[in-house]
Amino acid sequence: MTVVSxxxxxxxxxxxDDIELVIENNKIIEARNACxxxxxxxxxYSLHRNMDAYIRKNGELTKASLDEAIRKSAEILAESSYxxxxxxxxxxxxxxxxxxxxxxxxxGVIDNTSTVCHGPSILAAQDVGLVGTTxxxxxxxxxxxxxxxSNPWSAHPRHMERYxxxxxxxxxxxxxxxxxxxxxxxxxxxxxTRIISIFFKRGKETPPREAKESFEMLPSGERKLxxxxxxxxxxxxxxxxxxxxxxxxxxDVLQALRALIRDEELDVDEVAGVPVETLExxxxxMINCNLGVIFFGLGLTMSKGKLRNVEVAIKLTQDxxxxxxxxxxxxxxxxxxxxxxxxxxxxxxxxxxxxxxxxYPRYNPGxxxxxxxxxxxxxxxALVIASDPISNFPREAARNLADxxxxxxxxxxxxxxxxxxxxxxxxxxxxxxxxxxxxMDHVPLPLKRVVDPPRGILSDEEILKRILxxxxxxxxx
Amino acid sequence: xEILILTGRTINQGCGKEIGKASKxxxxxxxxxxxxxxxxxxxxxxxxxxxxxxxxxxxxxxTAKKSRRIRSPGTAFIPYGPWANYIMGSxxxxxxxxxxxxxxxxxxxxxxxxxxxxxxxxxxxx
Ligand code: SF4
Numbered sequence: 001m002t003v004v005s006x007x008x009x010x011x012x013x014x015x016x017d018d019i020e021l022v023i024e025n026n027k028i029i030e031a032r033n034a035c036x037x038x039x040x041x042x043x044x045y046s047l048h049r050n051m052d053a054y055i056r057k058n059g060e061l062t063k064a065s066l067d068e069a070i071r072k073s074a075e076i077l078a079e080s081s082y083x084x085x086x087x088x089x090x091x092x093x094x095x096x097x098x099x100x101x102x103x104x105x106x107x108g109v110i111d112n113t114s115t116v117c118h119g120p121s122i123l124a125a126q127d128v129g130l131v132g133t134t135x136x137x138x139x140x141x142x143x144x145x146x147x148x149x150s151n152p153w154s155a156h157p158r159h160m161e162r163y164x165x166x167x168x169x170x171x172x173x174x175x176x177x178x179x180x181x182x183x184x185x186x187x188x189x190x191x192x193t194r195i196i197s198i199f200f201k202r203g204k205e206t207p208p209r210e211a212k213e214s215f216e217m218l219p220s221g222e223r224k225l226x227x228x229x230x231x232x233x234x235x236x237x238x239x240x241x242x243x244x245x246x247x248x249x250x251x252d253v254l255q256a257l258r259a260l261i262r263d264e265e266l267d268v269d270e271v272a273g274v275p276v277e278t279l280e281x282x283x284x285x286m287i288n289c290n291l292g293v294i295f296f297g298l299g300l301t302m303s304k305g306k307l308r309n310v311e312v313a314i315k316l317t318q319d320x321x322x323x324x325x326x327x328x329x330x331x332x333x334x335x336x337x338x339x340x341x342x343x344x345x346x347x348x349x350x351x352x353x354x355x356x357x358x359x360y361p362r363y364n365p366g367x368x369x370x371x372x373x374x375x376x377x378x379x380x381x382a383l384v385i386a387s388d389p390i391s392n393f394p395r396e397a398a399r400n401l402a403d404x405x406x407x408x409x410x411x412x413x414x415x416x417x418x419x420x421x422x423x424x425x426x427x428x429x430x431x432x433x434x435x436x437x438x439x440m441d442h443v444p445l446p447l448k449r450v451v452d453p454p455r456g457i458l459s460d461e462e463i464l465k466r467i468l469x470x471x472x473x474x475x476x477x
Numbered sequence: 478x479e480i481l482i483l484t485g486r487t488i489n490q491g492c493g494k495e496i497g498k499a500s501k502x503x504x505x506x507x508x509x510x511x512x513x514x515x516x517x518x519x520x521x522x523x524x525x526x527x528x529x530x531x532x533x534x535x536x537x538x539x540t541a542k543k544s545r546r547i548r549s550p551g552t553a554f555i556p557y558g559p560w561a562n563y564i565m566g567s568x569x570x571x572x573x574x575x576x577x578x579x580x581x582x583x584x585x586x587x588x589x590x591x592x593x594x595x596x597x598x599x600x601x602x603x
Contacts, residue, residue, distance in 0.1 A: 040492040048500060119573050155486040230483060230578075231554060232546045247481055247552060247579040298485070303578040306570075353573055369573030390601070391559040394567040394575050395535050398559075399601040415559060415594060419602055 001029075004450050009038045010090070010430025013332035013440035014156050014163070026451045028431070035157035045428050050413040051454055054423040061423065066456060069424050070463070073383070073407040074470030076422065080381035080405070082357055083108035086370050087387030089334035092435020092447060095460035096336075096343040099385065100354075102468045105475075109355045109379070111370040112340035113333075113387055117298055119365060120307035121330045122341065122351050124314060127307075131317050133293075133327045134441045135162075140169035142327075144289035146226045148313065149250060149299015150331040153234035159331070160238070164295070165225040175223050179238055224285065228253070229299055243282065246273040248304040254312040257283055261319050286320055293327040332440035335430070339438035374400045383467075385409040385460060386429075390416040409463055426460050433459035478520055480512075481552045482530065482564070482580045490556040507558035508537075508591050510584070511544035516551070522586045529587040530555070532564040532580055535600070538592045553584065559597050 007019040020032040021042060031042035053069035054061040064072075077083055085103050088096050089112050096112075103110035114122065138145070145165045152159040160166040166174045227239035228250075236242040245253050249272020256271040260283035266276050286292055294317060300309040313328060320326035332338050341351040348354045350363035353370070366372055370389070373379050374397040381404055390398050391414070401416075408420040417423045427433040432453035438444050453459070458466075489506035510528055520541075522528065528541045530553075537560045547554055555561040564582065567575050 036492050115573050116575070116577075123572065151486060154490075231485075231552070232548055233485075244548065246549075247483060299578065301574065302484070302576070304576065306572050306574055306576075365573035366569055366571035369569065371567050371569055371575055372573060375567045375569075390598075392557070392562060394565040394577075395563045395601060396567040397575075398562070402598075402601050415598060418598060 004448065007450060008430065008437065008445045008447050009034065009041075010335045010428070010437070010447055011038050011041050012156050012335055013337060014159050015335055015437055015439040015443075015445050016158050016162060017445055018162075021450050023450060028451060037157060042431070045411070045431060048413070049411050049428075050417070050423070050425045051457065052423075052425060054417075054420075056421040061418075061420075066424065066458070069422050070466050070470055073422050073424065073467050074474055076381050076405045076407060077102070077106050077108075077383065077467070078471050078474040080106070080108070082373075082379055083381040083383065084370060084373050084379040085110040085383045085385070086112070086389060087385040088112040088340040089114065089337035090386040090429075091336065091460045092429050092433070092437065093336065093339045093343045093444075094435050095385070095429070095464055096340055097347065098461055098464040098468060100344065100347045102383075102464060102471065103354070104356050104361075105468060105471055107357050107359065109353070109357070109368055109370070109373050110344070111353045111368075111373075112337065112344065113392075114337050114341055114352050115365070115369045116371065116392065117333050117337065118301055118330045119352060119369065120301040121296070121310045123307040123365060124310035128311055128314050128318070130314055131321065131327050132329060132441070134443055135329075135439070138291075138293050138327070138329075139163050139167045139172075141171050141291045142169075142293045143172055143222070144224050144226070144285060144292035146228065146292065146294045147235055147239075147331075148228045148294050148296045149230075149301075149303075149309075150295055150297025151229065151233040151235045152295070152331065153238070155297070155333065156331055159295075160225075160235075164293075165223055165238075172223050175225060175240075178222070178240075224289070226282065226285070230303075241282070241285075243274055243278060249273060250300055250303065250309045251305040251312055253279070254309070254316050257286070258312070258316050258319055261287060261316070261323065286326070287323045289324060291325045291327070292320065293329065295329055295331050297331045298333075329441060336437040338440055338442055339436065339444075342438050342442065371397045377403075379404055381405045381407075383407040383409070384416050384420075385464075386426075388414040388416050390414070390419055409460060424463055425457055426463055427453035427457050429460060432457070433461070435459075435461070478516065478584050479551075480516065480530075480582055480584045482532070482561070482582045483552055483554045483578050484557055484561045484565075485554065485578070487556045490558065503558075504594070507556045508539050508560045509542045509556065510539040511542045511547055511554040512584075513547040513550045513552070514543055514545075516553070516584075517541060517543055520584065520586050527587050527589060527591060528584050529589065530564060530582050530584050532566075532582045534566045535564050537564055537597075538587055538589050540591055553582075559594070560592065563597055563600065 348361035355368040430447035
């Protein structure tokens with residue numbers, strides 16, 4: 001039995017680098033320090049994995065050798081005139097680099113999953129900039145933490161504990177004590193309401209904790225946590241203050257806050273379901289903190305307004321810097337989506353949705369982005385790596401993707417693999433293959449190879465290199 | 478009944494996805510429609526009954542789940558996954574990003590079985 005420590009977790013954008021793995025006979029038997037999602041991956045990754053290469057023959061996926069599958073993939077790509085290469089956020093920077101070379105070689109479109117998550121955030125940052133930082137600064141110094149349209153409890157389970165409200169920094173303490181006290185008080189309150197409701201036979205629901213009361217009771221100088229969302233998420237339950245916005249109303253609320261911060265008066269009673277009084281209090285808390293941060297999620301990028309929501313959130317942050325120090329950061333989902341943007345940018349000049357069909361890189365999200373290329377039915381072949389667009393794309397885009405010759409490189413038999421024409425199994429990067437990833441704050445971290453991949457299973461990087469080699473050979477002949 | 482569909486991540490969906498999308502855990506955590514209690518009363522359905530959710534782009538059958546997280550009637554929540562995506566449109570309004578949160582839909586009770594992964598795949602391949 002060996003214990004490997006300081007393992008970087010290859011699941012979400014937090015890239016926690018303190019995981020300890022207990023390994024016996026080339027098998028992970030325990031993952032320590034891991035959250036539920038991380039443990040689910042480390043301890044179960046091999047359960048539903050695919051070990052065989054497949055090629056579709058007469059409508060059926062039939063087993064093939066790896067060499068055949070690689071040759072077939074190269075043929076499909078070399079013959080196509082406008083292929084799309086999609087995925088990339090769950091593989092290593094080294095593999096992404098080879099992917100970009102391949103896209104240039106075949107004159108295709110290459111796009112990563114940020115196109116359907118934080119693509120709008122990137123567009124917004126390109127328009128108005130971004131007041132960024134690394135997570136260490138936030139852990140040590142931030143005394144006001146706001147999650148806006150993001151639900152770390154479910155999507156980035158250790159984010160609060162390692163980098164934000166529940167972490168202990170050099171100048172800031174965690175807020176556990178306050179949270180446990182509140183949970184205890186809440187459960188007592190629930191019991192009392194239940195007893196009352198039994199006696200009076202009314203009111204099933206516990207009235208939600210009044211935001212106002214909790215704000216006034218907050219000790220000054222201590223870390224505070226605000227959650228803004230359209231639904232009362234689990235993260236919202238931990239917050240000192242939960243602000244529920246009507247769906248599609250984030251833009252209005254953010255603009256209202258900008259006005260209040262500039263001491264302008266609002267002559268309405270509420271904005272998108274939030275009373276102006278509440279907004280005034282939030283504006284006060286924002287101005288009076290020493291260092292605040294907004295972590296925003298897909299609640300802003302996926303709902304009405306998209307990039308404009310993010311743009312106004314960034315502008316709010318910029319305005320706040322006239323009064324105090326304020327930062328903003330997107331909550332990136334996949335463990336290397338930031339790396340995908342970074343490698344794309346240093347190789348082509350653009351972070352995603354790059355089109356090589358003219359022989360040079362072109363970037364125009366809305367035209368060269370995966371969903372648009374597929375919706376128009378332009379692509380005539382596709383390679384999907386470390387992603388499952390058949391489950392993640394809207395129906396029309398998924399249907400058009402299933403219609404064209406499709407190559408899938410993935411350790412799982414994903415839905416996309418089930419409709420593919422060539423399936424190539426790969427090693428799990430961060431478990432069976434090493435590589436580099438970028439954490440959500442652009443800090444690069446090394447992924448470890450802690451166990452050997454099964455015989456004959458190559459890493460994404462090796463598979464792509466072999467496809468590229470074969471494509472070059474075919475083009476020469 | 479007309480309703481606004483929100484989508485998002487849940488911890489069960491996150492874990493199910495890591496175990497594998499063929500797993501029972503994944504299907505049980507994703508093929509659900511979390512609703513407000515009042516809306517469920519109006520539709521005369523109970524926790525675990527099936528609902529058919531239809532948008533202009535298609536329909537899916539999901540298991541209805543009462544959720545106290547959906548505080549205002551008129552909204553429902555479906556975790557990220559093929560069930561949610563197959564009723565979303567793919568127009569991006571020139572941004573590259575389709576609208577995936579806050580989509581209007583019609584919800585009705587149904588006796589049909591919850592759509593399987595097979596049903597979803599057939600709906601795009603056949
Ligand atoms: S929070 Fe994210 S990176 Fe950290 S252990 Fe959990 S899944 Fe892994």
